Amino acid sequence: MAFSEFKPLDEKSLIEYIKSVPSLSSKLGSNLDKVSIKEVGDGNLNFVYIILGPAGSLVIKQALPYIRCIGESWPMTRERAYFEALALREHGQFSPEHVPEVYHFDRTMSLIGMRYLEPPHIILRKGLIAGIEYPFLAEHMSEYMARTLYFTSLLYRTTMDHKHAVAKFCGNVELCRLTEQVVFSDPYKVSEYNRWTSPYLDGDAEAVREDNILKIEVAELKSKFCERAQALVHGDLHTGSIMVTHESTQVIDPEFAFYGPMGFDIGAFLGNLILAFFAQDGHADQVNDRKTYKEWILRTFEEVWNLFHKKFIALWDEHKDASGEAYLPAIYNNPEVQQLAQKKFMEDLLHDTLGFGAAKMIRRIVGVAHVEDFESITDARKRADCEHRALEVAKMLLKERRNFQDITEVVSAIKKL
Amino acid sequence: MAFSEFKPLDEKSLIEYIKSVPSLSSKLGSNLDKVSIKEVGDGNLNFVYIILGPAGSLVIKQALPYIRCIGESWPMTRERAYFEALALREHGQFSPEHVPEVYHFDRTMSLIGMRYLEPPHIILRKGLIAGIEYPFLAEHMSEYMARTLYFTSLLYRTTMDHKHAVAKFCGNVELCRLTEQVVFSDPYKVSEYNRWTSPYLDGDAEAVREDNILKIEVAELKSKFCERAQALVHGDLHTGSIMVTHESTQVIDPEFAFYGPMGFDIGAFLGNLILAFFAQDGHADQVNDRKTYKEWILRTFEEVWNLFHKKFIALWDEHKDASGEAYLPAIYNNPEVQQLAQKKFMEDLLHDTLGFGAAKMIRRIVGVAHVEDFESITDARKRADCEHRALEVAKMLLKERRNFQDITEVVSAIKKL
Ligand SMILES: Nc1ncnc2c1ncn2[C@@H]1O[C@H](COP(=O)(O)OP(=O)(O)O)[C@@H](O)[C@H]1O
Ligand SMILES: Nc1ncnc2c1ncn2[C@@H]1O[C@H](COP(=O)(O)OP(=O)(O)O)[C@@H](O)[C@H]1O
Ligand SMILES: [Mg+2]
Ligand SMILES: [Mg+2]
Ligand SMILES: [Mg+2]
Ligand SMILES: [Mg+2]
Ligand SMILES: [Mg+2]
Numbered sequence: 001m002a003f004s005e006f007k008p009l010d011e012k013s014l015i016e017y018i019k020s021v022p023s024l025s026s027k028l029g030s031n032l033d034k035v036s037i038k039e040v041g042d043g044n045l046n047f048v049y050i051i052l053g054p055a056g057s058l059v060i061k062q063a064l065p066y067i068r069c070i071g072e073s074w075p076m077t078r079e080r081a082y083f084e085a086l087a088l089r090e091h092g093q094f095s096p097e098h099v100p101e102v103y104h105f106d107r108t109m110s111l112i113g114m115r116y117l118e119p120p121h122i123i124l125r126k127g128l129i130a131g132i133e134y135p136f137l138a139e140h141m142s143e144y145m146a147r148t149l150y151f152t153s154l155l156y157r158t159t160m161d162h163k164h165a166v167a168k169f170c171g172n173v174e175l176c177r178l179t180e181q182v183v184f185s186d187p188y189k190v191s192e193y194n195r196w197t198s199p200y201l202d203g204d205a206e207a208v209r210e211d212n213i214l215k216i217e218v219a220e221l222k223s224k225f226c227e228r229a230q231a232l233v234h235g236d237l238h239t240g241s242i243m244v245t246h247e248s249t250q251v252i253d254p255e256f257a258f259y260g261p262m263g264f265d266i267g268a269f270l271g272n273l274i275l276a277f278f279a280q281d282g283h284a285d286q287v288n289d290r291k292t293y294k295e296w297i298l299r300t301f302e303e304v305w306n307l308f309h310k311k312f313i314a315l316w317d318e319h320k321d322a323s324g325e326a327y328l329p330a331i332y333n334n335p336e337v338q339q340l341a342q343k344k345f346m347e348d349l350l351h352d353t354l355g356f357g358a359a360k361m362i363r364r365i366v367g368v369a370h371v372e373d374f375e376s377i378t379d380a381r382k383r384a385d386c387e388h389r390a391l392e393v394a395k396m397l398l399k400e401r402r403n404f405q406d407i408t409e410v411v412s413a414i415k416k417l
Numbered sequence: 418m419a420f421s422e423f424k425p426l427d428e429k430s431l432i433e434y435i436k437s438v439p440s441l442s443s444k445l446g447s448n449l450d451k452v453s454i455k456e457v458g459d460g461n462l463n464f465v466y467i468i469l470g471p472a473g474s475l476v477i478k479q480a481l482p483y484i485r486c487i488g489e490s491w492p493m494t495r496e497r498a499y500f501e502a503l504a505l506r507e508h509g510q511f512s513p514e515h516v517p518e519v520y521h522f523d524r525t526m527s528l529i530g531m532r533y534l535e536p537p538h539i540i541l542r543k544g545l546i547a548g549i550e551y552p553f554l555a556e557h558m559s560e561y562m563a564r565t566l567y568f569t570s571l572l573y574r575t576t577m578d579h580k581h582a583v584a585k586f587c588g589n590v591e592l593c594r595l596t597e598q599v600v601f602s603d604p605y606k607v608s609e610y611n612r613w614t615s616p617y618l619d620g621d622a623e624a625v626r627e628d629n630i631l632k633i634e635v636a637e638l639k640s641k642f643c644e645r646a647q648a649l650v651h652g653d654l655h656t657g658s659i660m661v662t663h664e665s666t667q668v669i670d671p672e673f674a675f676y677g678p679m680g681f682d683i684g685a686f687l688g689n690l691i692l693a694f695f696a697q698d699g700h701a702d703q704v705n706d707r708k709t710y711k712e713w714i715l716r717t718f719e720e721v722w723n724l725f726h727k728k729f730i731a732l733w734d735e736h737k738d739a740s741g742e743a744y745l746p747a748i749y750n751n752p753e754v755q756q757l758a759q760k761k762f763m764e765d766l767l768h769d770t771l772g773f774g775a776a777k778m779i780r781r782i783v784g785v786a787h788v789e790d791f792e793s794i795t796d797a798r799k800r801a802d803c804e805h806r807a808l809e810v811a812k813m814l815l816k817e818r819r820n821f822q823d824i825t826e827v828v829s830a831i832k833k834l
């Protein structure tokens with residue numbers, strides 16, 4: 001067999017590979033010489049090929065043993081592809097409308113074959129920069145998050161199943177470690193990897209590194225990230241891991257998946273919406289001042305949480321007599337105690353969400369990996385201004401998250417700052 | 418080989434077994450026909466044999482595929498012996514003076530050979546019932562807990578090592594599940610397993626089952642127990658898992674070990690001290706009113722926490738520049754932030770400890786497994802009276818744990834009730 005050991009593919013060997021795998025070649029049609037291949041990996045870590053055949057299409061994603069955007073100097077286990085495939089399948093089972101189907105997985109080759117999200121699908125972040133409204137975004141993302149998080153938690157699962165799954169995903173430790181470093185550590189210390197819009201934000205970056213209260217709160221979030229196996233989280237749920245059209249919302253790239261705190265996913269998505277919000281002033285021009293669009297973002301932000309809340313509670317109510325071992329019906333046996341339990345759970349989850357969301361914002365402004373929302377603002381002073389305001393909001397949310405009782409209060413606070 | 422598959426041993430086959438294992442037989446001396454064997458398993462789950470030879474001694478503990486005190490009707494994996502052996506070795510490495518040495522482990526036979534804790538070692542619970550003061554108990558137990566918990570947490574470990582160890586102990590899920598049921602579930606619902614001193618405590622048991630606030634707080638503790646992999650906890654650290662003499666303190670029986678919240682161990686020990694405290698009035702007689710002894714227990718209770726606090730912080734300070742990934746020295750880089758971090762950590766840990774300790778108290782009064790401290794009070798009315806007061810304290814501690822800033826306040830509250 002030609003692919004019995006790992007080998008990075010190029011466009012030529014890719015065709016050979018596809019020919020050797022019926023579940024892939026069958027998607028494309030009979031004449032494989034008519035196939036076109038394009039590498040589109042605009043992501044940071046991996047190689048992604050779009051393959052168009054006479055009768056169909058697919059995407060091949062391959063992990064190499066290092067981080068693509070940095071190079072071989074930053075090694076990273078290829079096993080991330082295994083966890084990505086596991087998570088795509090697991091989340092896909094619970095939210096099939098919002099996760100691309102996996103056609104094939106090859107652990108030796110660290111290679112996933114999956115549905116091609118055909119045009120006009122684009123990366124949500126790019127849509128947000130272009131000022132496009134997605135009327136179903138809040139509906140779809142709240143659905144995806146409610147279902148993937150609920151069904152992989154102890155609210156639905158037995159202890160047996162949960163611990164078994166937790167153990168399996170402990171194997172994705174290298175990717176968890178990377179998150180720990182770039183989200184919870186580097187931004188709060190002097191690090192060769194950090195960067196920011198200099199000189200404008202030199203003082204802001206230093207202030208982050210010298211804010212004792214902020215650092216104490218980040219320690220708590222980091223410990224939750226490392227220790228709390230609440231649900232199978234995507235682990236990298238920013239607006240660059242979501243592909244959209246007007247009608248469709250698809251979550252890709254769960255290579256950081258592991259059993260972690262639910263708020264880490266919800267926060268990643270909501271935090272990136274706030275980043276998009278603060279970037280809008282940098283994209284405003286005489287044709288479009290982006291005011292209406294900013295309102296749409298904030299409305300979407302609010303709706304995501306409210307719809308998530310509603311859907312999550314609905315799942316909880318619907319399955320409360322099922323196999324989940326967290327809240328046994330014989331104990332939580334009256335409407336008052338059920339409501340109290342759900343209220344406390346959702347309030348704690350909101351606080352986690354705000355904390356993790358804020359941490360994800362901060363790291364995108366003073367850490368190693370920045371976001372195109374800001375990077376595409378060419379005027380550095382203008383960009384710094386947008387980033388500065390986002391950073392102030394993030395610091396406030398991180399430190400004062402426990403004072404917010406619902407998402408409306410958060411929106412007001414964002415508007416005020 | 419005679420023991421190539423699992424077989425429950427009796428006194429005769431045990432000798433054959435020992436003869437076939439040099440690391441065991443060598444402990445006893447050359448003439449193995451002069452050996453005496455006594456089964457002493459007063460515990461609930463397993464068989465324990467003391468083997469005395471002409472030149473030495475040892476203990477053999479064997480797990481059968483069910484719970485001993487209930488019988489074959491309650492099956493329980495023999496793999497608990499594997500996790501017990503792992504934990505004895507792991508904890509023994511960090512606190513060798515307080516954990517018996519493991520001579521031999523046989524996974525097929527679910528059998529551990531370990532040091533015999535020779536007389537006058539007795540089970541601490543029996544010593545507490547007899548009214549015996551142990552001057553080094555607080556010192557030793559705080560040392561054991563500080564070291565085993567610190568060194569197996571992310572304060573000392575790398576993420577890599579931590580996740581690897583967490584995954585391994587996820588295998589002990591059946592024992593975790595048992596704790597979930599008997600500690601966090603059964604006492605709060607109608608269950609065939611529950612019992613209490615009836616009829617005196619009928620109302621108390623019902624009040625526990627109908628206390629919505631209590632049940633909400635227990636849900637939070639249960640979720641921490643299930644989800645938070647903070648350190649390798651013993652998992653069953655009551656006063657029946659500790660053997661003592663005046664000078665020696667030895668922790669046995671960690672078959673429930675897993676990566677869980679530190680407060681679960683500290684709470685188990687401290688909660689059982691409070692149970693012993695409230696049982697004293699039932700043991701008072703004309704010769705000894707137990708007043709002085711009650712003071713010693715409370716003093717020990719207070720000292721355990723204070724010494725634990727001191728030792729834990731000392732380990733943290735000593736190793737703060739080592740490999741632990743929770744608080745990187747480049748971030749927690751000034752005395753003020755270090756102190757803030759430690760203060761917050763220890764306060765949260767105190768609250769966890771009080772919550773778990775209280776839950777362990779409650780389950781011993783209205784759940785399936787009771788404690789000899791109370792059971793040995795033959796006058797049921799007197800016993801109920803002791804149990805009632807312990808239960809009131811436990812409910813208060815569980816619900817109001819977050820209002821306590823230090824252990825002195827807890828002692829005052831116990832004295833008041
Ligand atoms: N299933 C797919 N359909 C269409 N495009 C895709 C698909 N998967 C990935 N892509 C494209 O490839 C890019 C990188 O993919 P991604 O999974 O995010 O890789 P990385 O892990 O390197 O970030 C995406 O931003 C998107 O443009
Ligand atoms: N190493 C030992 N030395 C002396 N006695 C022991 C030793 N281990 C256990 N025992 C005795 O056996 C009893 C039961 O042991 P334990 O490990 O608690 O078993 P179980 O898991 O069944 O509770 C203990 O209460 C103690 O009296
Ligand atoms: Mg990506
Ligand atoms: Mg839908
Ligand atoms: Mg990726
Ligand atoms: Mg025991
Ligand atoms: Mg035991």
